[in-house]
Amino acid sequence: MRKIGITFLTACLGGAVAIGSYKLIESRFENSLSLEDKQKVYFTNNPAAPVINSSTGSLDFTQAAAAVTPAVVHIKTTYNANDRGYSGRDQMQDLFEDFFGGRRRQQGPAMGSGSGVIISDDGYIVTNNHVVDDADKIDVVLPDKRSLSAKVIGSDANTDLALLKIEGSGFPVVKLGNSDDVRVGEWVLAVGYPFALNTTVTAGIVSAKGRQIGILDQGTEPGDDGRPQARTAIESFIQTDAAINRGNSGGALVNTKGELIGVNAAIASQSGSYEGYGFAIPINLAKKVLNDFKQFGSVRRGYIGINFTGLDAEQSKRLGVKEINGLYVNEVIPGGGAAQAGLKEGDIITKVEGNTILSPADLQERIGRLGPGDKVQLSYLRDGKTLSANVTLKGEESLRTANNTSGTAVENLGASFAPASESIKKKFKISSGVVVSNVKPGGYFDQLDLPKGTVITTVNGTSVYNSADVEKAIASGRNNMATISGITPDGMQIRYQFQVR
DSSP states (O other), X not given: OHHHHHHHHHHHHHHXXXXXHHHHHHHHHHHHSOXXXXXXXXXXXXXXXXXXXXXXXXXXXXXXXXXXXXXXXXXXXXXXXXXXXXXXXXXXXXXXXXXXXXOBOXXXXXXXXXXXXXXXXXXXXXXXXXXXXXXXXXXXEOTTSOEEEEEEEXXXXXXXEEEEEESOSOOOOOXXXXXXXXXXXXXXXXXXXXXXXXOEEEEEEEXXXXXXXXXXXXXXXXXXXXXXXXXOOXXXXXXXXXXXXXXXXXXXXXXXXXXXXXXXXXXXXXXXXXXXXXXXXXXXXXXXXXXXXXXXXXXXXXXXXXXXXXXXXXXXXHHTOSOOSSEEEEEEOTTSHXXXXXXXXXXXXXXXXXXXXXXXHHHHHHHHTOOTTOEEEEEEEETTEEEEEEEEOBOHHHXXXXXXTSOHHHHHHTEEEEEOOHHHHHHHTOSOOEEXXXXXXXXXXXXXXOOTTOEEEEETTEEOSSHHHHHHHHHTOGGGEEEEEEEOTXXXXXXXXXXXX
């Protein structure tokens, strides 16, 4: 009998150890999964989760709303406003307040309000960077009225995304969709906490895709040396007319299947309240960013290594090219991926991974989904011929190092340059020159009232053909003096001399 008891006890202990070991391995395995893989596990293990077919035909959104609302949360933030001054970051926050609102300036701690979406059952939540940026305390209020403290896993101003984590398990989840499949005219729902009300669902259609509204770029601040920084913001918003207001920021934009296709981020409004158009960050871009947050704590961006101008009828005429779609390459960063793949100034990028580029957003969003070391196929025009190249993306540090080796003098001019096309040379009867493709406020060219489209033919007496030539010619000047000669768009000859600091 005693032997039977010992055998039984040994079996129980062995079973407990086995179960404990399994649970430990299972926990480590689940923590290593990407957020998208976590969702696959969740929905596989929860067959009772509703499978919703599109109800567009009958315009019945009740199933989608019922599936989504339990996982959309109210985010409350607290800021110890007296502990810091009114900084450039605060000004950036105010820009978003003009679109959505959220933070209220007052005596003592300031309060903020926004929305978020639970995307894994162990408590990962996606929201906007501007909802939680600089917050001293973040509370997440669930639809069942539970309030939990949250911590920021990662945030990124360039995409206006943030990933939060609350402790616990078994939370309801919104299924991630595919924003590439979203079509203009498709019915969508916006779910969030406008005006700090309880969960609110509104319906509308997708009005447009790939929208750029300039709100992320407005917060760009000078670097430590006072020079303007490269604008690395990615704006390729899904535009919708579903009603969204103050507090909806960070909430869900879902299709009629209840799948998350976007994270609400801004509205176009003169009053700060809904006036017809809202903008959401595509979920396919967010997936990459959020997984970077989870794995690294920050975004690992990949860069092509070019500066470019989006083409339209006006820009094409100014640059002297026939194409009105695509991206005109103003500058190729030495040592960058584009330079190594053979791209040159004056090339016109027309496709990325076989998809036609109609605006800068088409390229920025695609590249925003990739990281350093990834390859991307670009199609481009050069001298009327269509060429293609596989570009290996470089990391931010590599790009910064390459950037620091060139472009300083050109930056001081406050202008960007592109090689003059053959048609421009023929028009003005010149054999060399660069076209001013952009003029930065406050720079030398802005002070001289030199407009876009001006052709610079010589710098310090040297003919120039690209921005690298401009750089070298300025560097050769004595006593930091620069003499430029050229022709304005209306054909007037110009010559200026000034000191480059």
